[in-house]
Every structure is written in C-alpha cells, then in structure tokens.
Amino acid sequence: MADADRIPGFDTLAIHAGAKPDPTTGARATPIYQTASYVFDDVDHAASLFGLQAFGNIYTRIGNPTCAVLEERVAALEGGTAGLAVASGHAAQVIVMQTLLQPGDEFIASRKLYGGSINQFNHAFKSFGWNVVWADPDDISSFERAVSPKTKAIFVESIANPGGTVTDLEPIGAIARKAGVPFIVDNTLATPYLCKPIDFGADVVVHSLTKFLGGHGNSIGGIIIDAGTFNWSRDKKYPMLCEPRPEYAGIVLHETFGNFAFAIACRVLGLRDLGPALSPFNAFLISTGIETLPLRMQRHCDNALAVADFLSTHPAVAWVSYGGLAGDKYHGLAKKYVPKGCGAVMTVGLKGGYDAGVKLVSNVKLFSHLANIGDTKSLIIHPASTTHRQLSDEQKVKAGAGPDVVRLSIGIEDKADIIADLDQGLK
C-alpha cells in the first residue's frame, strides 16, 4: 500500500488479512499445508519451539500455516489480538472453558442459546465439574444476581439462535467487568460484518466457522478470538495464565505473551492437550469463504428481512421472531448492535401448529430440510419433530421450539424465489 501505516477497511481485511503470498513459492492463494509435522532447522531450533521461545510450526495439532491464515483473518475482522482455529464451534467452547475453569467453578450463560450449546453446558460440562448458572437476557439483573465467588466467565450469543433475538451486550459486559471475569460472546449468527462484540465489551469471541464465516455448508470448524482486553493476573483467578506452568518449565503465559496470552494458552495448553485441531483443508475452504463474507452477509440480511416482512402478514403465520423486523421486541437492540441487518435466522409460528410445521418442511422445493444454518442455500427445520423431539411440549415451548415453530436460515438465492417457495409451501 502507498501509505504503510494506513488502516485497511473490513472488506479489504476479509480478503487479505493473514494471507501474504506464500514465503517459499510465492503462491498467491493460500496453500493447503496438508502436513502433520515440520522439520526443525537444528536441535536448538527444536528446543526453542517446544519451549515457546521461537514462533513457528511443530505439529499440526498445535499449529498449521493454512489454519494460521484463517486465525489471523478472523482476529483482524473481529478487532482481536489473536485467534485459535479448532475442529468445531463446540470444540472452541470446550477449550475456552477448560482454560478458564477448574472443577467446581461456575460460569453464567444466557438462557437464549443454540440448543447444542445448552446441551453441552448442561451435561458434558457438568461432567467436568464446570457448572453453568443460567441467566435471562431479557432481565439483565439476572446476570448480576447469578454472580458468585466461583464465577469465572459470562457467556452469551450476540444474535441468539434460533429466534433472531439480539442480546444487550454492553450492560452484561459491564457486569462481567464488575465481577472481574471475562465476557465471552458467541458471534456466530452476526459475524463481525454485522457486529463486533469487542467494541461492546467482549474479552473473548467464539464462532462456529461452519455457519456464515465459511458460508457454504461444506466444512465444520470453530474459532476462539482473544480481544486482548482482560487482565488475567489481577485477581490471580486464572492459573493457566497467571501461574508458572509446569508444562513449560515454569513460564507464566500472561507475563510472557501479554495481550494475546489467552489465545496462546488455548493453543499450547488447551488444543495441545485436548486435541481438537482443525484440518488445514477445512481452514482453506473457510478462509476462501470469508473473502466474500461482506457481500454474502448483506445479501443474507436483505433477503431475510424481505422474507420476515412477507411472512408477518401471511394468513397462515401466527408470528415471526426476527429482530430485523420493525415492531419486533428486539428491534431497538438490533438497530444498536446490528444496524446493517439482523442476520439470516428467524423462527416462525404457524397457526396450524405441529401438523402445519410438518407440512411446510415437506412441501418446500427450494429450502433444504436439514439441521444447519448459514449456508448460501435457504434452510428449514421443524424443531418439534426433529432436534427437540425428545422434550415434553412444555419443555419445547421454553426452548423456543414449540410444536408450531419452524426455523429458517435464509440463503442468498433470488428473494422472489425464496418467498414463492414459502408461499406455495404454506398453501
């Protein structure tokens, strides 16, 4: 660039961040480094790498140059100091919590989360002794009331799956700061194109890369972004970061790595020891997907708003939950946190109840009936007959998956075709 110190814009970062021409071949596309290991220059170099004294590659479970491009790119887009790509969004959550919590500790989580995260927190995490305490994002004071001396983190989604509802990040972040714990935001549904949680107080951002960042429904992946904002040493509550680590001859990660110590801890302790590494091939596909994120995401939002408008006046539809819709309960928060659009995911209540839901997912010809969101293709699922089938009717309603509810993830096809498909499906 003409001015070496110019700060590039979001669309430029989506294409270029992390991806200089390959140093050995000059390849302009990011090469897929499909290798397990990397030769050391000599014995001293090997020792420096293993001792964290040099930057470099050892083994793809710990780091890989193709994955590193993805990590730097998402870190740049989120405005963070560093990233760590892992095998899935769920793996990202395991590594974050394992880095922060000891058995017997607690973390506070919003009740309005992706169902898979609710399951992970309620069952898998409890088996590790990490105890979730649920709070209600519609009652911010419930987060404050949930704080205890054992609290080690607060976790929310920026736009919550599945109802397209928007979380009031700033006051929850303030509660986390007052409690002296990091504020973790899952930004999967918004992506940094729509919302940068770090601007609203997030200390850690996590993503399922499988959704809008990758964007094409072809690769599972997750990422952890370190905002570089949290003081891990202040209260001595996070031994992975503030105490000498026996795994590395007594290194204290926070004093050694400063404002990207959390990402390093997640890599050299969490990922190294738990093992859910991302395949370099997936990293390549996801990084390529991110190059068009700004274009796709705007189209997703524009199409989703048109669909929500159409459905909100459709005679077969009882209600639409989508923060982008004028008059929606979350529209005010949407204007503050996601002014460019409220994402692609919404829930729809059908007047005909369970049978109408089953009929709609059977009748559609363009929408794909499957359990995913954030594909270029429009997607549909009827939670009551699939993902939430095992719950009682009362539990289904509490989870936002009552018998009348259908979840949509609006793709980037022609919006007239998307609307026409829903219209014929509802007849």
Add this chain to the structure above:
Amino acid sequence: MNHDAYPDSYIRGILNTVKTIAMVGFSPNTARPSYFAFKYLIERGFKVIPINPGHAGKEFLGQTCYATLSDVPEPIDMVDIFRAPQFVLPIVEEALKLTPKPQVIWLQLTIRNDEAAALAEAAGLKVVMDRCPKIEYGRLSSEISWMGINSRTLSNKRAQNLGGGFQRMGLGEGGKKT
C-alpha cells in the same frame, strides 16, 4: 511521538537500524520473558549484551554480562529495559551519558515512564514503551502470524527468509534483504 499507538514504519525503522542492544534487567532464568527476548533477538542477528549486576562477568549464549550500561566497552544502539517503571529514569539518565549516545530507548511490555521518555526524546533519541522487540520483530517479519496472532499488517509481497533455516524470517519486504 504518540506513545499510545506507534506506526509500523516507526518500529520497523528502529528494528532495521539498530544492531547492538543492551538488555537491562536481563534474567538468566530461561523461563523469564527477558531470556526469551534475549535468545530470540540473538537468533535474528542482533548483538544483545545482558546487563545485570548480579551476573556481571558471566557469559550467556556467548555474550558477556555487565553490571551497568557504563561498563559496556562498545557502542550501544538501543537500550532495552526490563525493569519496573520507577527504576527506568536513572537507567535512561545513565544511557544519555554514554559516548556515543544510543539511538533508541525501548521499554518492555507493561512498562511506561513518560518523564524518562521525554528526557530521552529531548536528547534526540527514539523511544518505544509498553512493547516487546521480540513480538514486534515477529509481527513485522510475519513469523508471529504462524501463531494466529493478528500482525495488523497486509502485504502483496512474500515474507523474506532470513537464512539459516526455514522458520526464520527477516524484516525486508519485496525482495529487499535487510
């Protein structure tokens, strides 16, 4: 100089210019950050002279340790300080008495002393505070990108291999060797 946000060109200019660095507050403990920076900067071609009165006369990685800056028998380009802010001013005052004067005073991550910085800048020195030369070198050479760190740099030129191994990069860009 605005010490809240340094332009990359300023940091790159310093790291491309200085050759001999005196490291005040060097620790021979291999788990300490100063030892990390010491070893790394030597591997990247800098001459790094450890300064620590408790270890004067000993050698570390082939470099003789001195008690004070004034004891160093050769010109120093940059003084890199690993000491808490309240100890910085006398170190800078000592550095300014050296002949020839160093070109740069560098205070490590979390260390800032605006009074000492103003004194050094008034004497014509460049000052960097609350940064680590190892991290900045790794960032501007692209090495740090291997660790998923946001280098905050974009380039249409490939990073330059420094030689001496596959995973040692230089600060030059666009075919320009440093």
